[in-house]
Amino acid sequence: MSIAAVAATAPEALRIEGLYKSFGRLEVLKGIDMVVAQHEVVCLIGASGSGKSTLLRCINLLEPVDEGRITVAGQEITRRGADADRIRRGIGIVFQAFNLFPHMSVLRNVTLAPTKVLGRSRRAAEAEATELLERFGLSDKRDEYPDRLSGGQQQRVAIVRALAMRPELLLLDEITSALDPELVAEVLDVIRELAAAGMTMVIATHEMGFARDIADRVCFLDGGVVAEEGPPARIFSDPQEARTRQFLDRIIRAGRL
Amino acid sequence: MSGIADSSANEPLPSRRSRSLRRPRGGGILIAVTSTLVVFAALGYILVNAPGWARVQESFFDAEIFADAFPEVAQAFLVNVRIFLMAEALILVVALLLAVVRSLPGPVFFPFRLMAVIYIDFFRGVPGLLVIYLLGLGIPALRLPGVTNDVLFWGLVGLVLVWSAYVAEVYRSGIDSIHPSQEAAARSLGLSRFGALRYVVLPQAVRRVIPPLLNDFIGLQKDSALLSLLGIVEAFRRAQIAASAAFDFTPYLITALFFLVLTVPLARLTDWLVDRDRRQRYAQVGAR
Numbered sequence: 001m002s003i004a005a006v007a008a009t010a011p012e013a014l015r016i017e018g019l020y021k022s023f024g025r026l027e028v029l030k031g032i033d034m035v036v037a038q039h040e041v042v043c044l045i046g047a048s049g050s051g052k053s054t055l056l057r058c059i060n061l062l063e064p065v066d067e068g069r070i071t072v073a074g075q076e077i078t079r080r081g082a083d084a085d086r087i088r089r090g091i092g093i094v095f096q097a098f099n100l101f102p103h104m105s106v107l108r109n110v111t112l113a114p115t116k117v118l119g120r121s122r123r124a125a126e127a128e129a130t131e132l133l134e135r136f137g138l139s140d141k142r143d144e145y146p147d148r149l150s151g152g153q154q155q156r157v158a159i160v161r162a163l164a165m166r167p168e169l170l171l172l173d174e175i176t177s178a179l180d181p182e183l184v185a186e187v188l189d190v191i192r193e194l195a196a197a198g199m200t201m202v203i204a205t206h207e208m209g210f211a212r213d214i215a216d217r218v219c220f221l222d223g224g225v226v227a228e229e230g231p232p233a234r235i236f237s238d239p240q241e242a243r244t245r246q247f248l249d250r251i252i253r254a255g256r257l
Numbered sequence: 258m259s260g261i262a263d264s265s266a267n268e269p270l271p272s273r274r275s276r277s278l279r280r281p282r283g284g285g286i287l288i289a290v291t292s293t294l295v296v297f298a299a300l301g302y303i304l305v306n307a308p309g310w311a312r313v314q315e316s317f318f319d320a321e322i323f324a325d326a327f328p329e330v331a332q333a334f335l336v337n338v339r340i341f342l343m344a345e346a347l348i349l350v351v352a353l354l355l356a357v358v359r360s361l362p363g364p365v366f367f368p369f370r371l372m373a374v375i376y377i378d379f380f381r382g383v384p385g386l387l388v389i390y391l392l393g394l395g396i397p398a399l400r401l402p403g404v405t406n407d408v409l410f411w412g413l414v415g416l417v418l419v420w421s422a423y424v425a426e427v428y429r430s431g432i433d434s435i436h437p438s439q440e441a442a443a444r445s446l447g448l449s450r451f452g453a454l455r456y457v458v459l460p461q462a463v464r465r466v467i468p469p470l471l472n473d474f475i476g477l478q479k480d481s482a483l484l485s486l487l488g489i490v491e492a493f494r495r496a497q498i499a500a501s502a503a504f505d506f507t508p509y510l511i512t513a514l515f516f517l518v519l520t521v522p523l524a525r526l527t528d529w530l531v532d533r534d535r536r537q538r539y540a541q542v543g544a545r
Contacts, residue, residue: 060445062441062444062445085444085447085448085449086447088444088445088446088447089446089447091445092445093445095438095441095442097438099438099439099441099442100442101439101442101443101456101457101461102461103460103461103464112443112446112448112456112457113446113447113448116448116452116456117446117447117448117452118447161446162445162446165446165447
């Protein structure tokens with residue numbers, strides 16, 4: 001499916017226009033344009049430092065943008081005076097380093113935001129959290145503390161924690177990069193299940209095989225812009241841009257594709 | 258926790274273990290006992306054989322005066338206990354507020370941060386003795402209508418002002434030690450800045466600073482004796498009165514003992530908490 005076709009068939013979940021972001025003198029994003037349709041899974045690939053993480057953090061308003069517009073479900077979230085706390089409720093993000101709250105049990109990690117932010121009763125939040133944990137094979141870890149879990153389990157808890165807020169859009173920031181190789185699969189399986197269930201996702205990843213598998217569309221970021229985008233089959237087998245080819249060559253030589 | 262901590266955690270790090278009083282094990286016990294006996298015997302011998310020992314014994318270790326003064330010093334020590342318990346409760350709150358204000362990010366909060374910094378710099382820099390003097394003697398002298406002249410009150414305020422500045426810095430070091438990714442995770446779930454602070458950052462920060470906090474409380478407890486300068490008859494002042502009546506220093510010894518009885522267990526508790534914290538962290542990281 002071409003980008004235009006995807007955009008035409010489903011309503012927009014996310015639109016990014018002319019996004020610029022610098023850290024001091026370092027320009028990280030130099031004019032990103034991107035549209036994500038509802039239920040679409042978009043994978044961001046690119047070298048370290050190409051701006052994948054920064055882009056995700058901007059979409060979640062964890063980083064203020066310098067210029068440009070981000071629209072989520074028809075609402076411009078980068079407008080002046082936008083209520084960032086309210087906007088973040090609908091946009092989940094899962095981080096590379098899990099960032100679970102170490103002083104809380106798994107259950108409390110998952111129910112904190114639903115109870116404190118959405119004002120749901122503790123019982124209702126716990127019931128739903130228990131259901132989600134069960135769905136992702138974590139029901140026996142409910143009362144454990146994060147430090148007692150493996151990396152893969154921690155990352156799955158982090159995903160459940162984000163899902164407990166029932167986000168319309170889920171951002172995944174290299175969620176398998178901090179995991180031992182044998183734990184990567186269990187986390188990717190969770191993402192596959194979410195994709196099958198129709199979750200809209202933007203995934204920054206170094207797992208090219210996974211990206212080829214799961215993505216409806218792949219965006220290759222280079223030099224702070226989307227250098228090339230398209231369906232995974234075309235990006236991985238027949239990249240049009242020289243820098244995309246270079247990047248993929250390096251990946252193949254490293255045995256990662 | 259994060260993957261960063263893993264690499265360094267595979268082997269135990271004996272050099273980082275606590276240096277508090279750890280009991281030696283096995284054959285080490287005999288050596289430790291012998292060594293302790295020899296050292297203390299030598300010190301005792303030097304003391305007892307000092308040329309002035311007889312006089313010192315008379316004026317510092319008089320059993321009769323000790324027994325006489327003990328009940329009234331004990332009674333007065335309750336004043337100290339009351340003072341520092343009230344002060345500690347207030348300091349925990351005031352210092353936390355100061356630390357939170359000082360940690361507020363962004364240019365909007367600059368004036369508040371500035372005020373907190375000035376407060377902390379000032380009250381850490383001025384001797385506590387002066388603050389207590391100025392408040393306890395100065396404010397009642399102003400004879401402001403509706404303002405209490407109770408020296409105990411103003412002495413307490415002085416202690417709270419000074420020690421809040423120290424404790425605020427302890428809290429702040431705790432807040433700073435929590436990785437920003439924790440706040441990011443909380444905010445990403447829609448929690449407000451205040452919510453992230455309350456539910457995620459502070460609970461972790463406070464847990465980390467309990468040992469240094471108790472350490473400051475030991476200092477504060479001793480400082481309760483400073484209020485004697487305002488004419489409050491607490492343990493030190495009571496001992497002073499008894500000492501000048503008997504022409505003998507033994508009552509001071511009683512006061513010292515009372516402070517030790519209180520602060521030594523607190524010091525050991527602090528050590529124990531530090532040890533436990535280290536053990537837990539090691540066990541947690543080692544478990545993976």
